[in-house]
Amino acid sequence: MSQSPNDPILLTSSLHVDEARKAIADLVNTLLQEDQAINRPDAIDTVPLDQAINRILAQDLLSPIDVPATDNSAMDGFAFNGKCLDDSQAEISLRVVGTALAGQPHTGKIASGECLKIMTGAVMPSDCDTVIPQEFTTKLDAEHISFNAKQLKAGENRRLRGEDLQKGRAAIAAGRLLRPSDLGLAASLGISSLQVKRKLKVAILSSGNELRSLGQTLDAGSIYDSNRYSLTGLLNRLNLEIIDCGIVRDDPVSLKNAFIDAASKADVLISSGGVSVGEADFTKQIMQELGDVGFWKIAMRPGRPMAFGTLRAVPSKTAESRTLFFGLPGNPVAVMVTFYQFVRSALLQLNGASQTEVPVLQAISETPIRKKPGRTEFQRAILGRNSAGKPSVRLTGSQGAGILRSMSEANCFVILGHDQENIAAGEWVDIALFDGLI
Incomplete structure (x- = not known):
């Protein structure tokens, strides 16, 4: 994609998911080159x-x-000088002259025809280079063992220094x-x-007249704000510094002041709500006043209305300094989907991480999945194994953007590509796990 962030095409059309990712990565790279406050050597x-x-x-x-x-043993067994191994000699008998334990090296010499009982991790004597595993030996008497010389080669079962x-x-x-x-x-x-x-400073806020904080009474038509708590959890996973700017009413003055205040304190501002085409959605207007709108719509489900760009007109920052801005949808599931798919990678990139993308794996769909071409879909699902022991995945049920329970039950996304159509049961699909394993 060759358009600049201010190209009208980005503002009016719905970008493919991969185009949106590239636009974000390109802008973050520009910010890293421009804004020494983010990536300065002493940060x-x-x-x-x-x-x-x-x-x-x-x-x-x-x-x-x-x-x-030091050189040490990779096995519990007997250490000796491998020169005694001879293809023409089927059986070797050695005299056991001592024991070496991990942390307790043997200090004596090991002569020809002798060996040392040695434990895994114990220091190899300088005159030994080979270990025969204990299970491959026969105990002849209290001081002698024997083994078949053809079971190993000189130098085996020794870990070298460095x-x-x-x-x-x-x-x-x-x-x-x-x-x-x-x-x-x-x-x-x-x-x-x-x-x-240093930790990035990330400001978060929710906009909407219908939102109430925890502890407040819900009146008619109001709901509790869950998005700030989801975002806080997601940001804590990345160990970033969070600035919670609370709930902002749907009016342009309040929202503009909140943007200015938040951006003056943070490297990144993430808002939720106020990015659709409703009469009370002022985010796009304010972005155009304060900075640059990179794009506004993505051909995806859920999460089609997602604003991205930068804020410039921020007190306490230099004219060249810009705050990265993500305006996420208001629906709780769409907030988490867009964060996982776009914001997380951008934050890691901005913070200097070398690996920013979530690995994509594959699993067998247990049921048919309906899909129309023309958008990328991220469906909540549970990864497990089928009766044949292969990875399989099933959806959590209804995929509505407001059903937060489906995210709580899921452990992965099923990713259905832009041009993909209906999926049949038994077909392999792409998945992305929510959490790392290690």
């Missing part, structure tokens, strides 16, 4: 290891040691969204703190 925090989960690693983490630190990581090499690359396994790896290297990208 780095040093945090204790136990507080680094879901932060973005700012610099390559170099290993201060070799891993493993085999996993060499001192000075990158253990974890910059840009990693840190996972539990990464924290464990850092701890195994003796590293107690990490340098991470």
Whole structure:
């Protein structure tokens, strides 16, 4: 797609999902190049290891040691010098002269015809290079074992020093969204703190005269605001700094003031509601006054009305500085769908992550699914396994954009492409899991 964010085509037509993703990624990349406040070299925090989960690693983490630190045994068995292995010799007998445990190395010499009982992870003596697994040996007496020489080759079952990581090499690359396994790896290297990208500041607000805060009484036609709580949970998963700007009434003055205030405090502003074509939806008008409208409609379900762009006219920011803006639909499910499909990746990219997309897998549809070509659909579903043990998926029921229960029950999206038509039972479909496994 070659249009610029201000191209009228983007404002009047419904973009394909992949076009919208590219437009967002291109604009975020521009902001990273323009706005040094977002990605400046000193925008780095040093945090204790136990507080680094879901932060973005700012610099390559170099290993201060070799891993493993010494040659060690990969098996419980007996260590010996592999020179004694001879294809013409079927059976070998060795004298056991000691034991090596993990953390308790054997200090004596191992001569020809001798071996050392050794546990997994124990240091290999300098005069041994091979381990025969214990289950492949026969105990002849209290001091001797035997085994068939053809069961292994010299050097087997030994882990070499630096085999996993060499001192000075990158253990974890910059840009990693840190996972539990990464924290464990850092701890195994003796590293107690990490340098991470500073947290993005993300402001959220909901607009609508019908919205009530928790604890308020519901009058006729009013509903509780659930979107800010869904967004808070989604943003907490990314370990970002959240600025909750509450509920804003549907009038242009209140909404404009709220946008200005929120954008002056945050790198990103996410609103929900006020982006359809109703008489009380003022978001587009205010965006045009304060900044740039990137696009307004996406050929998708749910979530067709979604505003994207930047806000410029914000006090306390320089003329060049811009706040990224996402105007999400008001329907609770559409808010979560558009966040998963567009906002999440943009936030990770803006925060310096190297991997931003959710992996797409495949599963067998347990039932037929109705689908019209001309839009991408994200249907809530539950991933499991069928009687043959293959991954299978079933929808959670009605896919209405206001049925938040369907999101609560689901663990994945079924993704039906723009040109895709009806799906038959037994057909493979694309899916995206809600949560990572590790």
